[in-house]
Amino acid sequence: MPHPKTAEALIKCAGPIESSLLPRLLHVTEAAAIAASYQMGRGDKNYADQVSVEAMRRMLNCLDMKGVIKIGEGERDEAPMLFIGEEVGTGVGDLEVDIAVDPLEGTNLAADGIPGAIAVMAMAEREGLFHGPDIYMDKIVVGPEVVKYEKTHPDEKIDLDAPVIRNLEIVAKALNRNIDELVVVILDRQRHKDKIKEIRETGARVNLISDGDLMPGIATAIRGSGIHMVLGAGGSGEAVLTAAAMKILGGKMLARLVLPTVANGGTPEEIEKEKAEKMPRLATMGITEENLNNVLDIEKLAPGKDIIFSATGVTPGILLNGVSLFGEGDARVHSITMGSSGVVKFTDTIYIHDKEKNPLRMA
Incomplete structure (x- = not known):
């Protein structure tokens, strides 16, 4: 019986945005989720949102792309970063993308330690995402x-x-x-x-x-x-x-x-x-x-042909586990990523700073 080559076929279908940026997009939402998780249950939704926004922006500016925020934190005079129209990325390379972000979707959920808070974003080629108002x-x-x-x-x-x-x-x-x-x-x-x-x-x-x-x-x-x-x-x-x-x-x-x-x-x-x-x-x-x-x-x-999406749980939810913090700055996170090729991944990631203090353990 011939080998179906299913994975290879889907991987070859991935567009340039999916091929180049989807693996890194996971890091962006994970960083935002971990930043927000340190404020989980502390009752300050604005600060929880602030630290997740800052973390997401720092990571976005590490990506080789020319990105423009189309769905973001607000207008230039209302939000200091990730505002609608802000340019992000290193500016290196040929990838020009439109971006929708919500660094902490469910700020009240995170602040009160209630299930359902996530860090989430999507990207597509220029004009690939609806540029809508904040209503x-x-x-x-x-x-x-x-x-x-x-x-x-x-x-x-x-x-x-x-x-x-x-x-x-x-x-x-x-x-x-x-x-x-x-x-x-x-x-x-x-x-x-x-x-x-x-x-x-x-x-x-x-x-x-x-x-x-x-x-x-x-x-x-x-x-x-x-x-x-x-x-x-x-x-x-x-x-x-x-x-x-x-x-x-x-x-x-x-x-x-x-x-x-x-x-x-x-x-x-x-x-x-x-x-x-x-x-x-x-x-x-x-x-x-x-x-x-x-x-x-x-x-x-979402008219785009090369769309990528990533979401990472902050507090436990329907599809994603929340962030688990342990040790000194170490964390375990659960995410979903997907691209227009049809590849969908549920990813369980552990960040360990000191392997001697915090060796990996079986779940």
Whole structure:
């Protein structure tokens, strides 16, 4: 029987960004996660975020590339580093990349020692990631089985505007399950009160989370995670990062930009005030009141052909273990990395400064 050469074939499919930068990207998120882990449970989310940002930026500036932050920590006058538009990397070589970062996704989770905090980032060729504003995105995320089902049932497609029961019926058929066997993750927010009620009325189970719906979104594309759909409005940056991973994993995501005042049921006066404040900035990104409500799919959120993604656990989560600190500055971390070739790695890494004091041990 001939050898299938599976690994070789996938490795040869990797683009220049994946081939050159994905191994190093792992180091970037690991450094940020370890920095944040020393502040885990200390109650200071801002400082935890600060040290993770600093660590991530230091590592990014070691990479031979010409990088531009497209999803980052904010505008130049709000964030001292990893701000939108900042150039990172050594500037050496021909690789020009757009970057989405969240050095500490789930700052409250990390500060309070609650599961689900991660360090995460994605890269793609120029214009390969949606350059969105720092507002909300209302979204729905499902796995590749649903994509496969839609191809053979063109009249049954997940729709951001459809009733929850309609979307859950499609997911149930795609997974060969009953609706009451499905689990839907949604942020525990007042703005989702009606949506949560609607989900429960279908018979599906609701998994409420306080923060951090990025990894649950990715989990919909991984069998055995116990998560079948993610719904609701959250940060647009996290949505783009989710889309980058879901494009690699073959899942589906639909999203729509929404102003926080609109999502949270603000008064007409509050909505108009926010429009006046934010629409001029959105206009520079090509976003107007006419197209603000357009539905964005994965090809619009992550149009790149050479996408790489890395996430490292800070506190324990659905897919990743948290950082374990031991000895003098030594740490064990758990990460997921993936690239457009289709190669996905779960990596368990141990950093040891003094091998005599802290020899490796069997788990």
